[in-house]
Amino acid sequence: MKIKAAVLNKPNQDLELENIVLDEPKSNEVLIKTVASGICHSDIEFQHGGFPVKTPLLLGHEGAGIVEKVGSNVTAFKKGDHVAVGFASDGTCKFCRAGLPGSCVNFNQLNTSGGPMGDGTYRLHKADGTNIGVFFGQSSFGDHIVADQNNLVKVPDDLDLRLAGPLGCGYMTGAGTVLNSLKPEINSNLVVLGTGSVGLAAIMAAAVSNCKHVIAVDKNDERLKAAKLFGATDTINNTKEDIVKKINEIVGSAGLNYAVDTTGEPDVIKAGISALTIKGQFAVVAMGTKSLKEISPMIDILTFSRTIKGVIEGDAVPQQFIPELIDFYRAGKFPIDKITKFYKPEQINQAIEDSLSGTTIKPVIVFDDQYQA
Structure with missing residues (x-):
């Protein structure tokens, strides 16, 4: 045809x-x-x-x-x-x-x-x-x-x-990374790097998970305003503020437990990893080709027992997860x-x-x- x-x-x-x-x-x-x-x-x-x-x-x-x-x-x-x-x-x-x-x-x-x-x-x-x-x-x-x-x-x-x-795809990736892969505990702290559609889906999912601090990082102030409407408790414009310093001010001694990168930008990724506390987890979901050469396996990962992992399609079974997202949408949570x-x-x-x-x-x-x- x-x-x-x-x-x-x-x-x-x-x-x-x-x-x-x-x-x-x-x-x-x-x-x-x-x-x-x-x-x-x-x-x-x-x-x-x-x-x-x-x-x-x-x-x-x-x-x-x-x-x-x-x-x-x-x-x-x-x-x-x-x-x-x-x-x-x-x-x-x-x-x-x-x-x-x-x-x-x-x-x-x-x-x-x-x-x-x-x-x-x-x-x-x-x-x-x-x-x-x-x-x-x-x-x-x-x-x-x-x-x-x-x-x-x-x-x-x-x-x-x-x-x-x-x-x-996009919404399943963002929300699934939080709900299926990271599975943050109630009152844990999570940062989302990048507030496009995938990042906002991750922020909505973090809000559903009852995280204490859901921090949105972006270079676009309008998108950061949107992030606040969809569940972000705090925002950081990475062109105006130091990501690590600001995250530490927000979460205090409790530390940053989880991070989701949707940017693929090496400097942003490096900062997100550096901000994680002991046993913190960093999920990479962005599709990009820029290489990150400044990660030290010992200093950035081993010393703090951190985990860095790639998550494809939110670790979701679409036939099970999409109906859940629809339920969240109808309940006003997505x-x-x-x-x-x-x-x-x-x-x-x-x-x-x-x-x-x-x-x-x-x-x-x-x-x-x-x-x-």
């Missing part, structure tokens, strides 16, 4: 709206009419050449929509179901079976290689037959998606689907609607620019202009 999609034809270029061809779903796959797709920092990193990527490529991995057709082996979904589309995993490796699909041994191949689907064949093609690579097993920057049933999470019909897509701005498909490059500049926290492209929540 013919679809309209925003294709990356070469790295470091704008996305181009084109008419392309999408194949029918195979036996274990589902065809979805895209209502909307969030723009994630990972999309932007791959667009701008932060990682080697094959082109042409259809980015987008925070899709949500309505099922139009299911393959012969699909039993959990039917036509008309409302779904959020998450990342791809093989479902059979030891990490998937241990409830850690974000750590799937085939994660990179299935999600970030820019190649074919998991079975080695392509679903997306140019009009001349040129194959278009898939991203995160879904490629949601188009008005239809074909994805494996393992990518999907059914969501309530009365949930605004324009908000649902980012639950499958107000993602207040950080979302909607754009039309032809505005996608402007939406990316607004995300980079900090003008918009979570841009969402609405592909179905007839959809009503």
